[in-house]
Amino acid sequence: MIKRRILAAFLLMGFAIGSPLFWNDGSWDNFDFGINLILASFGFLFLHHRWKRREARMLTPTRARDIFS
Numbered sequence: 001m002i003k004r005r006i007l008a009a010f011l012l013m014g015f016a017i018g019s020p021l022f023w024n025d026g027s028w029d030n031f032d033f034g035i036n037l038i039l040a041s042f043g044f045l046f047l048h049h050r051w052k053r054r055e056a057r058m059l060t061p062t063r064a065r066d067i068f069s
Contacts, residue, residue, distance in 0.1 A: 001055060009044050016040035
C-alpha cells in the first residue's frame, strides 16, 4: 500500500513541476510552481486519507482470525 502512495506523490509532484514548464515554454515561473505544488499536496492528502479509510475497513488475515475464532 505504501508503493501506491509513493507513486501518487511522485506523479502529482512531477506533473506539478512539469506543467508550468510545458505551458511557459521552459521558462521558470515561481507563482505557477507554488500554486501547482500546493494543489498537488492537497490532492495527495485527499488520496492518502481516502486510501487510509478504505484500508481500515479491509479484512486482513489477523482481523479475520479475530472475527471468526
